[in-house]
Amino acid sequence: MKIVKRLLNYAAFYKKLIIGALIMLALSVAADLTGPFVAKKIIDSHILGIESTWYEAGKGKDAVKYDGNWYKRADYFAKGEKKGREVHVLQVGNQFVFVNEAVPIEGRRTFENQSLIIKKDGKEQRAQAVKLTSQEVMRFYQPEIPRIIKLVAFYFSLVILSSIFQYGQSFYLQKAANRIIQKMRNDIFTHISRLPIRYFDNMPAGKVVARVTNDTEAIRELYVTVLANFFSSTINIFGVLIALYILDPRVGTIGLLLIPIIVIWTMVYRKFASKYNHIIRERVSDINGMINESISGMSIIQAFGRERETKQSFENLNREHYSYQNKMLHLNSLTGGNLIGVIKVLALMAFVWYFGGISLTASSAISLGMMYAIVDLISRLLHPLHGIVNQFANLEQALVAGERAFSLLDEQGVAVSDENMSRYKGNVQFENVSFGYKDNEYVLRDISFSAKQGETVALVGHTGSGKSSIMNLLFRFYDSSEGQIKIDGTNILDIPHQTLREHMGIVLQDPYLFTGTIASNISLNHKGITREMVKKSLRDVGGDKVLKHLPLGLDEPVIEKGGTLSSGQRQLISFARALAFNPAILILDEATASIDTETEAIIQEGMEVLKKGRTTFIIAHRLSTIKNADQILVLDKGRIAELGTHEELMELKGKYYQMYKLQAGPHKGMAG
Template identity: 55%
Template sequence: MENNTQRTEDQPSVPKKKTARRLFQYAMTAKGTFIAAIIALAIGVGAELASPFIAKMMIDDHMMGIENPFYETDRAGEGVVAYQDSYYKRSDRFEEGEAHGAEVRILQVGRGFVFVDQPVETPEGDRSFENGTLTIQTADGTDTYPARQLSKGELFSFYEPEIPGIMRLILFYLMFLAISIVMEFGKTYWLQSSANRVIQKLRLDLYAHIQRLPVNFFDNLPAGKVVSRVTNDTEAVKDLFIAVLSNFTTGVVYITGIYIALFILDPRLAAVSLFIVPLIVLWIYLYRKVATKYNTIIRSRLSELNAIINESIQGMSIIRVFRREKQTRDEFEELNGDYMKHQNKMLNLNSLTSHNLVNVLRNIAFTVVIWYFGSSTIEGAASIISLGALYAFVDILGRLFQPITGMVNQLAALDSAMVSAGRVFELLDEKGENVTDGSMPRYKGNVKFDNVSFAYKKDYVLKNISFEAAQGQTVALVGHTGSGKSSIINLLFRFYDPQKGTIMIDGQSVRDLPKQHIRQHMGIVLQDPYLFTGTIVSNVSLGDERISRERAVEALREVGADKILADLPGGFDEPVIEKGSTLSAGQRQLISFARALAFDPAILILDEATANIDTETEALIQSALNVLKRGRTTFVIAHRLSTIRSADQILVLHRGEIMERGSHDELMALGGRYFQMYQLQQGGGDSITPVIGKPESGFEASPAFGGVRGD
């Protein structure tokens, strides 16, 4: 059971740019909610970034605003401070043209404050207070001023006018906080709901496309890998839209807002901090360059694990009968080990490039800011920013690394999702068959093969096949395994088209008819019929609105199923689990016969339909088969030659060619290959040499009928 296609998926075939563009096109299907989410995100970021500015205003305008010049005034009032039988008001609170007296200053020294009863030319510098003298050490020299130490009560009187302003700022902060919370909810809800809609459409498109893929596509790609594309890979793409897109969109908007805020606070420090952006871009580029290689293999191995699990479950009885449990387990263990090895490589990569590098970037950024601020201080007081602005700048700069951390944490999911999206789009790019709506009138069923030759790959499995089947006739196809019987049926259903020759129905080439229209009036009964999960009745109607329950039950009775299935507890409503494993081979075959009868096909194919039915059951359905075949063109693939004695025409195939043709009596009289096969099956003696054809190279299992391709 070794998977020969294991290494073919290791390299992505869809370019990254094309994948990103197509993901964007899918995102545009929910662009309304995406835009709403981004607007909510921008508002939320703006509201959140308002808090450092509020803190700056509290510090500069109120907490440190007490160091602004005060002027003596002659009356009490709003914003006026009474101190030692005099009234003082801050300089920025005087109305234009309002008279004021002498200037005084309130300056902080250590943990206390002093009152200076005169102007202070340069308040910035190294301050000290001793014995009623304030000393300020500046770059230009030392200044001294007579001063008085303020008590706590006196200091509070100067701060009291600031309380209303501080309260207003607190209210603004709470308002912006509420806006931020609401916008965060809106952003999360809209992003995730739009992501779910996008993934719903992607899955629907993918599943619909699988229905349109030609049968030969599934010859080369195991069912488990197809399932992995529809489930695991689309789930990874879902993570892209829900988690990755959310974090990266939030990060980009947040970083943009942060840098706008930084430039508003201080353009020089903001320009110095810009070095972080190219480092992040370089970081993401280098990470994805390494991670894509690992993720491609990881997704491929996961797909192969699904394939081998599916294959093992389907063939569990064979595995146990031939005692292949150890070999199957070893093969699974090898794939699982390779999967774990590359998962560990991704783990190491993520460990090296996650919080560690974020912390390094944070430390570098703060080091640069401190260095620049220190340099500015040494150069002179004129270049120093306010304490509130510095606090807000450090606060906002610290917030910058929150979105960076979020983006970094999603790098692994981003790359995994992009690889998965590439695999999904690769499947969507497979050429499918055109689906034609509507229907065509029921044709009569006159079939003609005119010099048809066909090859699955290089070697022809059918060579110059010519015959006609008139309406109501039964044509039997006999021959050894690999002689081409099932290939003729494959061509008739247009699962494949011949390289040479023409196939006609009612005088019209099948190439000129939509495939769905041709198959609408065809029915098939397989040797190993396929039943779907549901009930017996639902397996007859297949959910087709044209087949009523009454018609399905009638079809079951016509094939004698009421006698065989009467003992089931649920009767015709008995539950059918996967593939009808709880039913006998004969019961499954009867349901398949009833299905074909209910759909009333013009062309009926019986692929060794009675091979798994016991003699008693076969006798029950022979009369129903005669009714079923009446007025229909019937093709019978038969190994039990006794079941085709009444066929109007028997074609004896050998290595893709018609060796003999005629009725049973004509072929027996001919005494050729058919005669020998019939005598052998009837126990005609050991003297008869069986005709055994060697299957040609290139024959492979055909998913169309579960038999041997080229049979």
């Protein structure tokens, strides 16, 4: 799968951490799987080893004294050591008996009148036997105790070792996952800043935020939880199957049936889970987008009493999200632990049925350790299967989230260039420029004009006439469909976006301030702008007069969008920002439209400072503010209807004249 491959490519950046973690995980699993073999050894060789063949021997290591004689287990005799008469210690029911002769140990045992009766295959054998007291039985167990203690200590050390490796793999895997997600988020955020403005025209901010935060967090679960579980479960399954083959090939063969079960299980689950998760992730994005939009427009919602309608819209999205979460819950419940429980019971039933006959014979005492190990391993075989199934939901969520994140990264971005160019003069020329936001729907048609260095050009016209579109083209937020735009004779399409904008500045009608301080909002943390330059810029635009009452001055905190500052204060900071960057081309987009008269007077003075030596474009609705412009472009339905100075256009008595009279008329009437 393409998504899986790309997720693995990200993991490859930190492969050393991941490989180290997975090696630790493999060692942890290996140590854990050794446990049943140790337990089998303790049970078969030592706890049940008392029923092994014993021989009369001399006093010494591992020898047990009983009834005046010394006896030793057959497998504890040294090479060449002399063996005496064969004897047996056998369990009959809940008691042990001592048999002073060789007898078969297989068969059904009974003890009557000091006689041990062993029946097998219709034959019966009797032997004299003596019932042992608990103290005498413990004497025969005495050689086993040190060995059992050693094996228990070994088993305990394996548990500790497994825990250490488990901790190590968890730590390093999570560290790798955090680094991967850190890189992915950086890549996505960096890519967002390279995307053309056109992309954001149709993509709400909340949906973009969801991809940077929610989707990458879901992907993080893939590396931390899913990868660890899948890898450990796979190792466990193969390790258990190998262990079962070592113990009994028949049981190991039956265990292989789990592999097709997992494959079929995965296919069925993914068929439904993929569809559900796509819708769930989409609704999360929609909810984020609506919350973002509602918070931004809360004043409008409350002012127009739209709380109930907004709440209803949110509830509709939330209800659909809840509905598909429930479907996922049902799917996980049907294919999760319940099904594993059924398979576990069926597997144990099959084991008991198949091996039940053997288990109930007299040889069961010898194979009890084998029985314990097989039952333990069967449980261990189903546990990793449960672990894999439990991660299906996280896996599918991560794949869907990865698809969404990579679809954003696949959007065509603007190449970033480190190329620097000296500050251009600012001679701007539009040559037969046409442009449309949609194909064959032009908002600008055949625009031609030129602006020389130091000139002020005003753009006026009704809403939708194309004023802002001209500025968007000049900034290369969009590229023209036809014609050319030149700066100092160079086509702007031949200048990288960042290089072009390096010597441009803009002041918007509603200036955007970032979280930080007044100083950081003026300098935007640019290394080339010192604190002295910040102070001078603010002083030159008259901002020091309006902001002087703030307790911390330039270090006054600014929250998102500058909510604690007035419109005039935000605008002055925006003007100071433009001046600090010393642009060759300056764009003022209705820069004084939303401020009070007193602040406007201060800004008008600052604007004169700001415009010196720069080519300035002013988008204006208040025509009284542009009377001194060197050129005024009157736009109408995407075309230049009139062009000239204020006096020339007034003499022409065309559209500009009508607009100016319309704005000035009521004031004259009031004066009269």
